[in-house]
Amino acid sequence: MSEYDAIVLGAGAAGLLCAATAGQRGKRVLLLDHAPEPGRKIVISGGGRCNFTNIHTAPDRYLASNPHFAKSALSRYTPTDFLGLIEAYGIAWHEKTLGQLFCDGSARQVVAMLLEECAKGGVTLRCGEAIGAVDYADGRYRVEHGGQVASAPALVIATGGPSIPKMGATGFAYELARRFGLKVVQPRPALVPLTLPAEEALFRELSGVSTEIVARASGSKAAFREAALFTHRGLSGPAVLQISSYWKRGDTVTAQFVPDRPEGWLRAAKRERPRQSFRKAMGEGLPERLADALCARLGLEGEIGTLTDKALGAAEARLARWPFVPDGSEGFAKAEVTVGGIDTAELSSKTMEARKCPGLYAVGEAVDVTGWLGGYNFQWAWASARAAGMAI
Known part of the structure; x- marks a missing residue:
């Protein structure tokens, strides 16, 4: 049996940074x-x-x-902290819209950086090995892997959620958490395209059409102004992924179509250009096929001056x-991340350690913390990993 101080x-993302952090602490x-x-x-x-x-x-x-759970880790390891690591490795980057930071080159540069950080910490990395039995006795966690057994007083669950199963994602984190008596908030797909029923076929025929909207969901105060994309199955694009x-x-x-229009804009168009068609007035700023579909659904036609203010x-x-x-x-096949996961009530927000299982930690997507689209989930991975890596 091989003995370690921690098994991750x-x-x-979370597992690599957590292992590197703990390794560099000796x-x-x-x-x-x-x-x-x-x-x-x-x-x-x-x-x-x-x-x-x-x-x-x-x-x-x-x-x-628990909307307050993420505050501690996020405040102690910030985007500036991770950007400092990126720049220390000479990785060129750029900012896109809405504060999103990307590599100029390849994402593989980030993986190579994290592997180098692990190497600096003397981390033993084993890939392509099935994880067998995991148990706990006498203050140590035992893990069977690839026909071998390793033990350590600390075990970190960093296996993510079930989103993108073709990449090997599974619900293993939840099975493990339940095995040790931790509650799991029911996971569901997030940042995922939504499907529409058959009666919305008019919109499903707009596959490939994109337009800026403000998306909202009943039961939530959240609103996202970004592009929406009609697909052959329903709705996608950043605004829809966010609200999903x-x-x-x-x-x-x-x-909310044509979100920059002031209140009363159609009635104003009626006064200014009464001979203009309703379709033309309504469709300004919209893709032609979408404007046609919306016009057909509204059931209004002819010159805008012939329509009542009430109808407009x-x-x-x-x-x-x-x-x-x-x-x-x-x-989950098309979801970028998972909502739900290991209940934050079971964990310390400062260390990510399970309250009732000394030495057991959970980080990243395995935990019931899910970020918006645009780099937020990576930042949670880095912050939670750092918190656990410093605590082990």
Whole structure:
């Protein structure tokens, strides 16, 4: 049996930084992953350029049963801290919209950086080895891996959630947590395209059309102004992916089309150009196919001057909160992350250690903390990993 100070399960973003942090503090660390190579989700993230953090990171950009839980870790390891590491390795980066930071080159540079950090800490990395039995006795956790057994007084669950199963993602973190008596908040897909029922076929025929909207979901105060994309199955694009994290089955998603229009804009168009067609007035600023579909649904036609102010006011109101009732999502296969996970009530917000299981830690996506689209989930991975790595 091999003995270590800590065993980290999962060589993704959180597991790599946690292992490196503990290793550089002089701890003997074993990092295990069943995938053939480390950092697989990092490699595909951000279109292969890794949206590694967001400069606007704040606790209110995260969903969790306890909205205060993430504050401690996020305040102690910030986007500036991680950016300092990126720059120390000479990795060129750029800021996109809404505070999103990306590598100029390849996401593989981030993986290489984290592996070098692990090497500096003397971390033993084993990939492509199935994890067998995990148990606890006499103050030590025992882990079977690849026909061997390792033990340590500290065990870190960093195996993520079930999103993107083709990358090897599973619900292993939840099984392990339950085995040690920790509660799990029911996981569901997040940052995921939504599907529309057959009666919305008019919109499903707009596949490939994109437009800026403000997306909202009933039962939530969240609102996101970004692009929406119509697909052959329903709705996608950044605005929809964002609101999907707040959406629950049965909720209505509303789209505010042409969000810059002032109140009364159609009635003003009637006064200014009464001979203009309603379709032309309504469709300004919208893709042609989408304008046609909306016009058909509104059932208004002819010159705008022939329509009553009441009818135009109703059209404005509908365009400002156009309702869709999705019948589902595209599931974990297309979800970027997971809402839910190991209950934060079970963990210390300062160290990420389980309150009732000394030496057991959970970090990253395995925990019930889910960020917005745009680098927030990576920042949670870094911050929670750092918190645990400093505490081991």
